[in-house]
Structures are given as C-alpha cells and as structure tokens.
Amino acid sequence: MPALRWGGCVMASTLDTDKLRKVRALMDGGKTEGERSAAKGKAEALAARAGLTLKEALSSLDGPDNSPGNFFAGFDDWMEAKEPGYKAEQARRRADREAKRLARCKELLAEYGSREAVFAPTDTEARLRDALASFRDDSMYGYRGFSFSQGPTPEMWQAMREAVAVPDTVHGAWAAHQAHEARQDDRFAFCPDYTPWEWEEAWASALGWLLDNLPSTTAQDMTARLEWLRSIASSENAPCAERFKSLAASLCSDMAALLDRQAQGMSRPDGGSTQAQRRAAVLDLLAMGAGISDREIARRVGCSPQTVGNIRRRAAA
Structure with missing residues (x-):
C-alpha cells in the first residue's frame, strides 16, 4: 500500500515492499556511485514513510526470521545509564527544534x-505536472526511464522545455534552484515527512543537471557554480566523489575559458587595452564576490586602484 497524502504531507503507512525491492536492487547493483547513493536516499524515504529505519525496512524483505524489530529499542536507557541527563538533553533539543519549526510555520x-x-503547486510545477503526465509509470522515480542522478530523459527534456522556461545559463539555473528549494523548505516546515511529487523531483533533477553541465560564460556563472558546489558539499546526503570530480573538471574548464576570453578581449595590436575592456574586466572580478581588494584587482587588470574604486561605486549605485 502506498503512503497516503494529506495536504501535501505523506503519512506513515504500510511499507511499499515492491518498490523497496526495486530500490534495493539499484542500491546493490547501480552502475555508478551516484546512482547507488540516490537509490539509498530513496530507500530511506520509503522506510521513513512507514515509520521504520532503513535497516528495519530492508530486513523486512528477507522474511520475518531476520527482522530485528525495533533496532534502537533500549538505546535511550543505555545512554542515560552511561551519560546521566541524556534523555533530558535530547528532549530539550527536540523541543527547541519543534519550537523553531512552529515559529517558522507561523x-x-x-x-x-x-x-x-x-x-x-507553483505555476512551474503545475505546467511540469501536465507536461510530464504521459511519461508516468510505477518505477522508482515515477517516470519512464528517468533516474534522478542522471537527469531527465531526452523526451522529458523536450516536454519540459515546451512547458516552462528552462534556464540556459548557470546563474539562471542557480536562481531557479534556489526558488525551488525555498518552496520545498516551506513545505518541510509544515510537514517534516513531506515527499515531493514526481514532477517536483524531475525539476530538481533537471536543475541539478544544468548546474553540473552548462558551460560558465561569465564570472556570474562561475560564482553561481561555486555556490552550487558549496550547497551540495554541505547537504545531508553527501555527494559521491565521482560527482565532485566532475564538478571540479567543470570549474577548471570554466576558469580556462574565462581567462582565455579575457586574454583575447584585452589584447590590442599595441599590446594595451581599451578603457571599456578594462572596465569589463574589473566588473567580472567584482562579480565573483571573492573579497578581492581594489589594489589586487587593479594589479590584475592593469589600471589604478582609484579606477577600480570608481567602478565599484558606480556598480553598487
């Protein structure tokens, strides 16, 4: 029996063992570390819907003889004996978290x-829901041939682009990702067990793919990609080394391309640079937001610190 939804919130119900078996197969036999990691996250979500830990849920697939029951039964008592006051401290922390959640709900x-x-649903979500309806099936991610870690299928990409404005720049994808995450955070505040709809996950996957793979053509794009890297590095589901390597390669490529464009744009037959080119170079460095001093920017671009200061003030006005 699938989990029940009420007001966007998934209520605990009987474990969906059929789907869990499919997910475990991907956990054990996924082709990439990213696919296996994504499958584990999905399995944890399925277990949580049924009020179980992942270990408890997986053990139920192996028959009743191997079921561990409540895996953490007696843990609080054991910790209390080891560290007197443990239960009270945990209760205080839970109360603090709940108070913050309720304040946010208000x-x-x-x-x-x-x-x-x-x-x-937001306007984007409603459009995606309708556009992707023909691809729905009973697979783990809800759409035919779709894997969250690999991004939408070509057919899904086409349907999404026909339905909504899919970002074509890294900073555009980052802005869309932030908007999507903000709405999801609001929903999680009301319902900590909220499970996103299939079209919401498809959109998140699409934005993640764009942030991983679109080329950075400006300093603004590079800043957005660095923020994206920072966000996934600090997420609860730690990204796999394979993804970090891919993002690092993208950043190196971005930097090489940006430096090459600057070198080409700054060159003149007499070896100098125009005022407009210097101003553009200063703005690029300011947009990176790395806290670089006016003197350092001036050194890199080949102008005076006063010029950099003037450009900075005009840009901030």
Missing part, C-alpha cells in the same frame, strides 16, 4: 495566507 501562514497555499 511566519509562513502570514506570508502565504493558508497551509493549503504552501502546498499548492
């Missing part, structure tokens, strides 16, 4: 007007 109610509005 803010969101003032912003959205109602709980229902928080879970209502």
